[in-house]
Amino acid sequence: MRLSMILACPALIAITATVGFSQSVPDSIIAEGVPEVPRALAESLSRYQNHRTALFQGWFADRREVLITTRFADTNQVHLVTTPGGARTQQTFLADRVLGASARPRHEQFLFEADQGGAENYQLFLDDPKEGSHKRLSDGRSRHVSARWSNSGNQLAWSSNARNSKDMDLYIVDPASPQSARRLKEVDGDWMVADWAPDDQRVAAVEYRSINESYVYLIDVKTGETEAITPKASDEAPAVSYADVRWSKDGKALYWTSDRDSEFRRLTRYDLATRTATTLTAEIPWGVDGFDLSDDGATIVLATNENGISRIHILDVASGGELPGPALPAGQVGGIQFRRHSREFAYSLTSARATTDVYSFDLDGGTSSRWTASETGGLNPKSFAEPELIHYPSFDGLSIPAFVYRPSATRFPGPRPVLIDIHGGPEGQFRPGFLGRTNYLIEELGITLVFPNVRGSAGYGKSYLKLDNGPKREDSVKDIGALLDWIAKQPGLDASRVGVIGVSYGGFMALATLTHYSDRLKGGIDIVGISNFISFLENTRGYRRDLRRAEYGDERDPAIKAIFEAISPLMNADKIKVPLLVAQGKNDPRVPASESEQIVARVRRGGQPVWSILAKDEGHGFAKKKNQDYLQEVEVLFLKTYLLGDRP
Incomplete structure (x- = not known):
């Protein structure tokens, strides 16, 4: 689903409701260069915009x-x-x-x-x-995240940048008296409380440095005394990622997921007395997304990411064996949690033909329950396209996975136009689920959607994850070039009608693809994307800057700065020879609105058509439905005009 906002320049277009055209632009939106949206188009979209x-x-x-x-x-x-x-x-x-x-x-x-x-x-x-x-328990102005209740419910811990707007210190409060809030630990960087010990005397905390490097600590709640549990990275000891840290129910061990000695994060039990770690999922050759323990500590439920598809595994702690669980469609699982004093766990589930809903599974009876049945705008989701997993070779022989959604060949015969949709992150991963309103492109316009997981994507091991770091950044753009080669060889796809879209880092990828392959594309859509790594790193919020430098490189290093100058789309905007749509949120703390402003101005100066949208009440993406709806109307109009050649 690609819904966001875009940027606007000084000259604004006020789109009024006239016969044959949709209602005016929402008051929250500033649109520039955007044609009036035909009323028929807006009406045809409405069913796809009303799923829940x-x-x-x-x-x-x-x-x-x-x-x-x-x-x-x-x-x-x-x-x-x-x-x-x-x-x-x-x-x-x-x-x-x-x-x-x-x-x-x-x-x-x-x-x-x-x-x-x-x-x-x-x-x-x-x-x-x-x-x-x-x-309100927080200060009303700073950033407050990762809140964790104590087991008694009498204390709450969280992370906040209230001290200096940069470092995420740890805080504790008695919710009965918000004025009792105190700083548990002043830190340098990004820390979070992961879990409370069963007796509520200590917490387990994680210091996050990057997707490849993090550390686990134990902190005394009264004194703040801190004990490091995991070793620091060194020349002899490579960086390790730790996540989802939990105390055992008896307080004698920690559970976590970690990629130590593995390509993937595996579930591990760490004995606090012996200081030894035991891997519990060594037989599963994929990463563990999340897990939970039953109250009695006898059972662990975990979700794995297996080539982008979620699988649930239920482990008997005593024997290490697996127990039977719910049968799931190919999709995504999240939020696994046991109900207290029971062996029932709940979770969210989404798949290509089912929007995200809530389910539970009772281990004692082996029965599943469905808690919600969300609406799909009156559409029959059983007709929606299901994803096809493909792999294609890149410029260096690396195999790149991608998911392809094809329209009905009966309703849309002949080679189909293609939209390449690149995920953000860059440490993200496209994983098949319900496409929501994006199904309109497949079901009504007959567009084939391709979602590549280029090098640098999560989910395929830490070696794959690191393949786009530093000076290798543009290798991932070359993966899109190889995808264009693959499209050209497919008889069911029309290589003369290909577009590209991306959100956040995916927006950078869309822009970079346009600078390299404009001669093979009809247009591109950039949503809250990075146009220049130097200005991005200088202007992103302070609490994010060092985390992003760990991934992209430090722009203060002259060698890295030279690379950024060479590869940033802004510096190569004259190579964009096709129409561009840019969407941005004015309040975006991650990718500042200036990133969109500068690429819009530069590409427009080169004479290319540029449509831009700025949402005054949004941030890193569009959260409000009225803004989402308008952006989608504009996106579809853009694709009909430039990808399909159906000019209004």
């Missing part, structure tokens, strides 16, 4: 009830579902999106995390459904 999702956030109040986030108005809000298939009762009513929620242990309250205008300065709120009220 439900994301599992946690079990509520020690009862068999679940908290979910879903949208009934303009943004995702918290809802309570008290029985499988039951009604969704809305709990929060904010103008901005709610990112997540977690029930307060042993209380009938929950915490939720909310955005403010897309700027990602997330705030923490404690909601009391019985009182019908909520109170």
Whole structure:
């Protein structure tokens, strides 16, 4: 799904509602160079724009009830579902999106995390459904993330950059008295509390330096005394990634996922007395996405990423053997969590023909329950295209995986136009799930969608992940060139009608592809993308800068700066010889709006058609439905005009 916003320059186009055209541009949007959207196009899109999702956030109040986030108005809000298939009762009513929620242990309250205008300065709120009220626990202005409840529910820990807007220090508060908030640990960098010890006397914390390097610590809650558990990287000891750190139920061990001595993150048990680590998933040749332990510590449920597809594995801790679990379609699983005092776990699931919904599985009875059944705008999802996994050779012989969604050959005979959709990250991965409104391109326009996982993508091992680092950055762009070669050899695809789209880092990839292969493309769409690594690193928020330097390189190093100058799309904008659509959020803290402004100005100066959209109330992507809907109308009009040649 590619919904975001774009940038606008001084000259603005006010699009008014006239006969045959859609309603005016939302007040939140500034559009430049964008034609009027035909009313018929907007109406044909409406069904695809009205699907809903439900994301599992946690079990509520020690009862068999679940908290979910879903949208009934303009943004995702918290809802309570008290029985499988039951009604969704809305709990929060904010103008901005709610990112997540977690029930307060042993209380009938929950915490939720909310955005403010897309700027990602997330705030923490404690909601009391019985009182019908909520109170803010954070300062109202800084960034607050990764909140973790103590087991008693009497303390809450989180990370915040309140001290200097850069470093993510660790804080603790008694939610009964927000004024009791105190800094547990002042840090240099990005830290988070991962889990509380069973007795609530210590926490396990993770220092995150990059997707390839992180460290685990134990911190005394009263004194702040910190003990390093994992060794520092050195010339003799390569960097290791640790994630999803949990205490065992008896407090004698830690569980985590780690790529130590492996290409993939494996589930590991670390004995605190002997300081030894035991790998629990050595027989699974794929990475572990997440896991949870049952209350009695006897069972672990985990999800793996197997060539982009999620699989659930259920481990018996005593024997190490696997137990039977739910049968799943090819898709994605997230948010696995056991219900307290039971052997039932819940999770979110999405697949090509099913929007994201909430399910649970009871190990005792071996039965599954479906908690939500989200709407798909009246469309029959059974007709939607399912992904085909392909591999194609790149310039150096490396095999690149990609997922291909093809329209019906009966309804759309002959070679089909192609849209290449490049994921962000760059340490991301396209994984097949419900495409939502993007299904319109396949089902109504007959466009084949290709989602490549170029070198540097996660999910294929840490060696593959590092193949685009530093001076190798453009090797991933060459992977798109090789994909164009593959398309040219496919009888069902039309190599004369190919476009490219990307969000965030994918926006950089789309722009870079346009600078290298304009002669083989009809147009490109850049959504909140990087146009110049130097200005991006100089202007991204301080709490992100060092993390991004770890991936891209340090622009203060003259050698790295020279590479950035050579490869940045802004420096090569004169090579873009096809139309461009750029979308941006004004409040984006990750990729500042200036990145879009400068590429729009430069490409327009070269004489190419440029459509631009700036959303004044959004950040790194479009979260509000009215903005999403308008952007999609413009995207489809752009593709109809330049990819399909159906000019209005």
